[in-house]
Amino acid sequence: VTAAPLSAEAFTSRLRDEGARRYHDRHPFHVRMNDGDLTPAELRSWVTNRYYYQTRIPIKDALILAKSDDPAFRRAWRRRLADHDGDDVDPGGIARWEALAAACGTSREALLSHAGVGPQARAACDAYVDFVQHAPLVEAVASSLTECFAPDLMRARIAAWERHYPWVATSGLTYFRERVSRASRDGAEALRFVVARAQSRDEQEACVAALVRKTEILWQLLDAIQAEGAAP
């Protein structure tokens, strides 16, 4: 027998609970970051490895666009591409992450070459693109629901960096500041879509699994950075 679908409220709670308890703010490396325990080299390694993740975001968002037959959905989702790639008035999130790396003292050449990205970190980021490429639209969108937890993480991170890493110019933290409102909006939008679209219990469970998979990928990225230590 097939289980009855969860109510919208129960499904939303399930997604929030499964996502929140696996979110990477609980990873030991992230806890050390916010406790101020990372060395400058470790902080730079995080910025460099995570930059590779950032460069994958517009690619996975374009893959999500390509899965939809609905111009209205694509019009709304297209804003995410603008958020990261920029437009006529906004340099975009990737440029803001490059400014963060500069504020941490990482050379632009080293950053853009991805030479400091370890193989496990790269594999984790590539696995995200691969997952989105092969998942049905609703599961690909569900994998983005980590955005629901990002605003709180960003606020805590900004406070922690300003307190513990004052050698990073506060102007470098613009990426984090911009994501507070954008992630909140993106997470709510994606949640509405997933709750409306996943009709059967099987689809709902597949969406929960997609979100869990995404939290695992973010966790593995931090595992990789931690294991590789402070790369030169």
Added chain:
Amino acid sequence: VTAAPLSAEAFTSRLRDEGARRYHDRHPFHVRMNDGDLTPAELRSWVTNRYYYQTRIPIKDALILAKSDDPAFRRAWRRRLADHDGDDVDPGGIARWEALAAACGTSREALLSHAGVGPQARAACDAYVDFVQHAPLVEAVASSLTECFAPDLMRARIAAWERHYPWVATSGLTYFRERVSRASRDGAEALRFVVARAQSRDEQEACVAALVRKTEILWQLLDAIQAEGAAP
């Protein structure tokens, strides 16, 4: 031995020549359209079948976006998504094609359902998405170079429709009018990219082949519409 790469001028001429002589403005069905020889049912069938093609365009453009690592390339290419899907001020090309169908007397429900799209027409359009999905970036872009020939086609089409099909309200022709300048800009932009990016003779030949493949797809779409006759 590998042949030396063509000069930029010779490569451009090759692309223009191979594309122009295979472009679908020479297809018998298209010649009949511009000569005023289509019945209203045939014109509606063309609009309905071609609408399915139009709905594939943002999907193939999103797939092209996902192939690029360059935020500047993606920023420029994103405009094509806006052109078709619309934005806050522009309803977009898909909505303009829907207005064209309405002006031809096709019901919106029938149009959006794609019920009037024949299997061969659908296969031709799907083959385009499939080609772009699996092609390297430069070949995927090269397949868009039919845009270079679209402005002349659009101008001739507008004149032909206004003369031969006066029962179609001229306001329905806005899609064609808008494409004159947009296709000109898109074609020139794609041509610059292909000429700059395809460095070896093999890559250049692969780009020519991609453009030829695209002209075949557009031709097959008209073959299908012609063969299926005036669908109800």
